Amino acid sequence: EAGVVQSPRYKIIEKKQPVAFWCNPISGHNTLYWYLQNLGQGPELLIRYENEEAVDDSQLPKDRFSAERLKGVDSTLKIQPAELGDSAVYLCASSLVGRDEQYFGPGTRLTVT
Amino acid sequence: KQEVTQIPAALSVPEGENLVLNCSFTDSAIYNLQWFRQDPGKGLTSLLLIQSSQREQTSGRLNASLDKSSGRSTLYIAASQPGDSATYLCAVIDGNEKLTFGTGTRLTIIP
Numbered sequence: 001e002a003g004v005v006q007s008p009r010y011k012i013i014e015k016k017q018p019v020a021f022w023c024n025p026i027s028g029h030n031t032l033y034w035y036l037q038n039l040g041q042g043p044e045l046l047i048r049y050e051n052e053e054a055v056d057d058s059q060l061p062k063d064r065f066s067a068e069r070l071k072g073v074d075s076t077l078k079i080q081p082a083e084l085g086d087s088a089v090y091l092c093a094s095s096l097v098g099r100d101e102q103y104f105g106p107g108t109r110l111t112v113t
Numbered sequence: 114k115q116e117v118t119q120i121p122a123a124l125s126v127p128e129g130e131n132l133v134l135n136c137s138f139t140d141s142a143i144y145n146l147q148w149f150r151q152d153p154g155k156g157l158t159s160l161l162l163i164q165s166s167q168r169e170q171t172s173g174r175l176n177a178s179l180d181k182s183s184g185r186s187t188l189y190i191a192a193s194q195p196g197d198s199a200t201y202l203c204a205v206i207d208g209n210e211k212l213t214f215g216t217g218t219r220l221t222i223i224p
Contacts, residue, residue, distance in 0.1 A: 004156075033212070042117070042202055042214025043157070056211065091156060098210035099144045104157040 002026070004105035006092050012111045018080035021108045025073070025094030032069055033102065034077050035091040043091050049075065050098065082112045115140045115207055119215035126193055127223050134188040134218050136203035141181045143205045148177050148188050150199040151217070157202065161188070193222045 005024040013019050025032050030051050035043035046065065048056040051072035060067065064083070069075040079086055089107040116139045126132050136146070145164045149157040161170045161177040163186070169178040176189040186203055198221050204214040 006156075040216070042204070042216050044214070045211060048210070056209075093157075099206055101147060101159055101162045102212065103159060104149075106156040109154075 004092055004094055004103055006090075006105035006108055008108055009106060010109050010111075012113065013082055015084055015112050016081040018078065019082050019110060020079075021077045021090050021092075021110075023075045023077070023092030023105060025075075025092070026103055029094035029096055029103075030072070031095045031098050031100070032075050033093040033095075034067060034075070035093065037089040037091055037107070039088075046077070048098070055098075079110075082110075084112050086110060087112045115143075115205060115211075115213040117203060117205060117213050117215035119201075119203060119218050121218060122216065123219040123221070125221040125223055128193060128195060130193055131189065131191050132193055132220070134190070134201050134203075134220070136186040136188070136215055138184045138186075138205050138213075140207065141184050143181065143207055144210070146177075146179055146186050146203060146205050147212075148175075148186075149202045149204065151202060152199050160201075195222045195224050198222045 007022050032049040034046040037043040047060045047067050049069045067077045089109050091107045093102045093104045095102045118137045147162045148160040151157050163170045163179045174191040179186045200217040200219045202217040204212045
């Protein structure tokens, strides 16, 4: 069974440029999560989807971050414009339903210069 | 607000020794607790999930325990191997289905 797939694995952009990350969850998993992980820290939740619906986006900086999960499967996280402080690893995870065991993708390491 | 703490931040032990990693959380109203390992530059790999009604879970050389009332969990690794070197993270899911992570313990097994 394929795991959570994320792309790209690495991205380097200049500040003020836009960037997008893509995630394909494990087949059949209804819940999808985007996390941000800074160096030496644990992941912090940005947004959680139940199928197509964003049920928790309280930690998503909505002035520059946006996300979508069309058709309740793949998801895209976008930053526009990127700032230096956005340099981090962006992790996607999925689970069958909320409260269930979460499975993580390899992450996208973003460097903003 | 839930806070999850892992002490120590780093640990080095000789190969073959048994070891215990600690995790504490401030709000005992959790739904479950999950232990992960993270290798450098990689994503998180789920190791064990303990439901709030359970006291422990075992998988191979790993055993995780949960004491909700005291807000603590431990991850026991038996007969450590160099391949166990990684960062270990614990995370709790609360009643709002939110997962809160600790900052992790970086484990080094010395051959």
